[in-house]
Amino acid sequence: MVGTCYRVGGAVRDQLLGLPVSDIDWVVVGATPQQLLDAGYQAVGRDFPVFLHPQTHEEYALARTERKTAAGYHGFAFHAAPEVTLEEDLRRRDLTINAMAQDEEGRIIDPWGGQADLAARRLRHVSEAFAEDPVRILRLARFAARFTDFEVAPETLQLMRHMVQAGEVDALVPERVWQELSRGLMEARPSRMFQVLRDCGALARLAPEVQALFGVPQPEQHHPEIDSGEHLLLVLDMAAHLQAPLSVRWACVCHDLGKAKTPPEQWPRHIGHDARGVALAEALSARWRVPAPCKELAELVTREHIHIHQSQDFGAEARWRLLQRCDALRRPQRFAEALLACECDARGRLGLEQRPYPQGARLLADLQRLQALDQAALSAAALALGLKGPAVGRYIAQAQIEALAAP
Template identity: 70%
Template structure:
């Protein structure tokens, strides 16, 4: 039995990046031998085991054969006669098909080190076309390694896969999982760029794909194109350290502009309501998390009002806080403000422009929360107020607090 570290751990070490987890491949062993040495079986579809001491994953070397469309349509073969080279040949990208022996020796049959040096994402072999998840994975790696290019022949294969309908077989949960990971990378714009270049964006996120070629007023959007704006917003969200729900909200915030009639361009009157509807449609279809979905709907509906809030009076600010449910869910509101700041900064040449709305609304929320709502309610009840009248009294007190502070 021989073992090698494989995949991401080897790749990241060669790139000088931190290595957090190591995966191992085992050649020349059977499941029974692994269990006899104290390993614990955890694999569902193929033999994967946890080391009894380190708890790192050890997978038996395996090959795979395509039997049906999609990424579930595979039969795996793991046996002592499967070689390390057999196992590496089934991997997605050359940079992920490098193995390292315990003595440090590297096994690199597909030129992964050369592609690391050249900063290229390249498929290992023709079997790449058999698994549509690899399109999403490559796009995610492009968002992480944003100075890497995609090999032309690999892009051509991905376009063939899209044309053949392979991405249509992907289940929503897996699409969401890969998109979520890609959005959390340093340059999430590249996730969408790669998916769009190969045609997968139109199949998986048609609501976003429609934004390209739609113009916006140049006085507010020097980049003009709505799709270009979306890419800038996603990268601005990453630069601000936004959470996944906030980045998903950024992706969804302007979807309604893709439905603006061309006769109305470059204006997009009432695009907020259309964006909210499409954000719900997309989030439900991909089975996004509840937190991400709720924030996307909120930002789609209110981002324009949040942008304009520095010009609001105290009463309008308090009404905005109430619509955003900021008093009950202040952290979600803070995420919404961060997404709106990314929207404001995601414009050509305006990445460093101040965004006073975020600080103003956070201060307004603090001031509005400083009143003793229970005491205000008690005084209103003492005057004979009931129901809506009590709520009005609290709103007036909050408005007065905001007005005094701002």
Template identity: 65%
Template sequence: MTQPPIPGRAYVVGGAVRDALLGRPVHDRDWVVVGATAQQMIDAGFRPVGRDFPVFLHPLSGAEYALARTERKTGAGYRGFAVHADPSVTLEQDLQRRDLTINAMAQDGQGRIVDPWGGRRDLEQRLLRHVGPAFAEDPVRILRVARFAARLPQFRLHPDTLELMRGMVAAGEADTLVPERVWQELARGLMEQAPRRMFEVLRECGALARVLPELDALWGVPQRADAHPEVDCGEHQMLVLQAAAAGGAPLPVRWACLMHDLGKALTPADVLPRHIGHEARSVRLAAAVAARLRVPAECAELAAVVAAEHGNVHRSLELGAAATLRLLQRCDALRRPARFELALQACRADHLGRGGDWPERPYPQEPRLLAAQRAALAVDAGAAAREAVARGAGTQAIAQAVARAREQAIERALGEAGPV
């Protein structure tokens, strides 16, 4: 099928140009069209989809083409903008409204790079720098810069950009961010190469205290050096997150790692550096964060399990078969075995995410509990129940018979001897 002509002049813009220059894979291409009207795009067969500004889908490829536009701040927050798009808007004007110089480059049909704001130079210098003062008009850009720091951890943040972000936070712009957008950017940043960099940048500019104060409160809180050579609770949280990222953990595991120790920030000062009962406090705080940011259930539920039980998982080498079964039941490991495996991934990251030689220490708790889980799942609960019924057992005795069968299976699987 013949490609329809594109009105005006079309350029690839933004991330595709940046990633190609960095030698990274390019998966999606965004296009901007200069010198065309919305009606011309429609007449050429493009389908309009933009609600806030003119975006069109290519009739064959489905790729997005946006008309070149400028934006003018009209109110607080990231929604307070008036958009202007017509054939008079130049490519340079369109690129000027973008966040970072490395995202403000374009490429024409002949492969020539259009770089009016020094993005190529900043790529070479490994620098995250804002394009211009209009950056301060959109608070989402604070989160985006932090996310790019996680994606490109070898890049440093330009001092002027950091100062601009601090000014935005001080002016209350970060307080206007809607929960859905905060979660969207945090979730994307958590899945980057170095997610701790996102939180470091947010702390540097003061935004972490606005969007995740429960996490921000962990820095400066001490814990026992024998179990945590890194001492600082905030640093531990980052080490755990990086351990999860190094293991290729999915988003629910990384979120659980980020949430698992929030309760340590509320430990009474006279108890420090111990953190007795922090698990229950962490469960409550993680639930509050999940409700506020509208975190997906898969992430919120795993975070609750890990916050509540990570200490017991760490101590599970000391547990007999009966106590191991109770741990599995509290984690709902027999009804949701896949989620339990994710919980153990988070617990392993918690073990590895410490200072000293902890990252080199094995974590036998994980395979041991997985073996116990498999053994318990292999028990024919129906057969155990029917056998109890045949003996005339009541409801409670039937449940006890099933539990005992599972305990025996766990005991055999773990090679335990003697009473449990």
């Protein structure tokens, strides 16, 4: 083998934490790209030399340093050469817990204090080079959501604030933001990602619609936590608790955005916030180029979550209209996800985490009743009665409503 190979990054961190190790990354010190190619490695890196091992297909990167050349995520020049040391390569990494290496004998190389920060449950930057890449703010926030008992080092939080004030976050590209946000939403406590982003000022730049919820009061009888932003954090953690998919978690982020647009003189009530929030949810999804399934569910839940909550008091016709607006017959899986998002909303409230949500079960039962009807037979019956055009649709609708009204 050319050069000296070390396991690096997350694989070393997770092994020390006793967590499962999935992806393994390697760094090669003292080698050139041509030497790796001659040994059968396949080059895959566009911006810097990364290679796939000919047998294991694990990633091997040449030890490198980097230099900031412009604002944003792509503004770097990389230098990879045999003389770059392992310590220099580790120094350019984001957090100390990700800046450790392990040699082929299993020895840990830890020049930047990663093991001490693991023991202290601390997320701390390796060097001032952290400030050169705004994606690292998002990555750190995501790690806070994953490692729920880790705290951000005060000096790192201060550095992140300086980065935000310098406009670094404004240079992030939408795809990279969504990549990190979506991964953070799927962690154990996604609320911590949003809290870290808020603490450093990045949330106000990335998602001002979400930032605006903090400090907006709600009726205490429905929301013991009172603050709309705190409610959002509870809803996100309930979504994680219920193991909701990404689309549901994004809908949870967006569902109450309209409350920030309620005139203060109407606080703590928020009549019409559902309708007001749809355009805000649409704008937030568009800004970060959120995939269509997440975007569409967020808009649906924003528009209909109050009606779904109130559906226990609806008669058959009102429930039928709700199912129609949700396109439940044609998109039953999306409707089920909308109901799950509403359950997260109902249970994401201080002290109400265990309360049941019968609305979901009832509306799913309603959908099953409609699915059990023979649409072709209903159409044939309408035609046999001499009905045509819209009258056929009204006949079928009446039969569906009667099915929902049956005991």
